[in-house]
Amino acid sequence: MSFDTILRNGRIAGPEQGPVDIGVRDGRIAAIGPKLETAAADGTRDIALDGRLLVAGFVETHIHLDKSCILDRCACRTGTLKEAIETVAAAKLAFTEDDIYARARRTLEKAIVQGTTRMRTHVEVDPRIGLKGFRAINRLKRDYAWAVDLEICVFPQEGLTNDPGAFELLLEACENGADLVGGCPYTDSDPHRQIARVFDLAKRFSIDIDFHLDFDLDPSWMHLDEVCRRTMEHGWGGRVAIGHVTKLSALDAASLQRVGAKLAGAGIAVTVLPATDLFLMGRGIEHSVPRGVAPAHRLRDMGVTCSLATNNVLNPFTPFGDCSLIRIANLYANIAQAGRSDELEACLDMITNMPARLMKLADYGIAVGNPADIVVLDCADGASAVAELAQPILGIKRGRISFSHPAALIHRPGIETGAAPGEAAMLNAPGWPDRVPG
Template identity: 50%
Template sequence: MLDLIVRNAHLAGSADGALVDIGVEAGRIVVLAPVAGERLTNAAEAIDAGGALVSAGLVETHIHLDKSHILDRCTPSPNRGTDHMKRVAAVKPGFTVDDVHARAARSLESCVLHGAMHMRTHVEVDPNVGLRGFEGVKRLVDEYAWAIDVELCAFIQEGWTGVPEADANMVAAIEGGATVVGGAPGYDPDHEWQIRRIFELATRYDLDVDIHLDMGFTTHDMDIWLVCELADRYGWGGRTAIGHGTKYSCLTPDELDRLGSRLADSGVAVTVLPATDLFVTGRHQDHAVLRGVADANVLHRCGVTCSLSTNNILNPFTPFGDGSLTRIANLYANTVQRGMASELADCFAMLSRQSAKLLRRGDYGIAVGNPADLVVWDAADAGHAVATAALPLHGFKRGRRTFTREKPVLHRPG
């Protein structure tokens, strides 16, 4: 007898739209049966998707659990100010392991309830917080393994060059379990030194790279070219990603195509973070304000691995958020003006297949033998899920139900 059957499922990326039954045993998909053929029977649990979209669990590639839910202690900058980092830096000394753990758990649970089953979270280890944020988030990895796979990217937010304690904290976090090394060279007096140090540590400890990069609106001083050069030199293609890239929204079409070709050749992935990038970009302008959201559809067309992610939840950098990646994709598609069915389907892929590729999840997707990480959506297909910012109805991690959301019912008079 099977452990689980999900009937009448429309699979994301299905070419012909034919419905299937998904059979699960011992946490893995063991059979995909076309509905037109012999039906699966005898399971401990069975649900009927009713022709709705069923996808693999979504992938959150770039989020900051450690500094989420802090608006009670530091508000956003008034009058479109730009001191977001200063405001967060001022409260980081008050973070405790338990405080970080509690706030991060709230955000993590919200992400799970919105369909995320894989995550890379960035954790700051600047001297003013030390390893407290890292330790608070690290506790969640095992505690929530039943619902989501979490990997930790340690990074320095506030400047690394000439700060020995920052470097020591980074090494300690790596040796304490971080599997990705990152940074924010835009806040460093020496961008190049920080980027080279990131690759030095990544290659020494055999870690992936994920860097906050090229935030702003000038294009003559982009750091992406050095990142591509080092990815080529060290053979780190497919293991290197950058987040934000707001400067890429200011490139001409030809320049963006040239960047896309370079990124694709070097195997450097890009994560676009529309909620934060919209909120913080263009604050030097009082009209015709820049959007600051890079067009991932163009980069994807060039062969670049692209993802869309949350970044911050309820802090001065982004005083919004609920962990919904479909909401993020909807916001992104509105901003870059992508509305064709194929473009919206690509956006959903940037929450799922493309994001899984960025995290190097070789066992991702709805296929026989893969883990049964399944989400049933209140949507007809992948593009519809993005267009409507759809909510998930059921989630199963390795075949075990992790959440249920009831569809709303309209109560008509009489």
């Protein structure tokens, strides 16, 4: 059999198995097995992986490309959610389409080299920004289709029913191809009406929904109940996701079990955003500050589809970030005190397979016939990937190398170049790319 590329001696993330070769042809995975053979001198690129871990790329379910990289435009003092919303609202008055594109491109490229191959980005649509963000991110979606599959969720950050013109802009974005619609009920003067209108748009265009929801630490009431009710009423199970839900971090075990059962029964997925939630929650509390991060791994065990995601990068909501989902998984594991091998593997699952399920990606995974979307991690198993923040060192998107970052080499005294005898020198391995193709 002939191949365009063979990845030699890699380990596929999942149930323990021995090293395998993966043959790629015409942008798809054509074969998986030990020691794949190919015709001599047929031009196949062979890449030696030395037992490293393979995933089908990381899946980012919740990021804000349009308002990333604006720290220099915002003067923040309190670090609260209210301040973040207000300062970004003021800053975006000066946004242009080209400015949004340039900042979003910078952020997207970070995500690509950190191993992300699928992404859902939330884009603000309202009378202040209009459709500038939507148009800019649509351009980005087209320009970077070679490296990442990007879907756009349009939503009103600053309210809907109390913001004249916002609904009409959401409607226009949906008419012009938005992939899904979102909401932010906690900023609306009539949260239940906003939820209803978002469901109306979703039904009208037959698209999915992704809400920012219940972003505080008071568990005595939740908009989650209304979202569950509407989801079941409209038969939208499996098509609704909710992000943040930091209220769930304040629930006792019995209450969390009831909420988990409700979410699983309604078919609503949960996205937890550790960096932002940890940064913003608990402001004003002087000691024993709560973490404010919903227990995704426990909800996962209750049958809820859960993902871990980045949210914001270098803005008042999250003034840091390198778009590494491995780092987010590791941060979550620290917060959740998840240190057993099975818990660490669950964290990896929540940045790969489970978010793929949330986004209904039927062709995700390293399997014959699927797109050859493969990321190589510098480790041997899933638990180590999270525990050691394993570096993504090679990415392939639909059979084409999208990035490369060869593993670090120790330059011992007396050795001028390459690696010490007997060490794997991936940098010099046959077929290893010298650069990312342009």
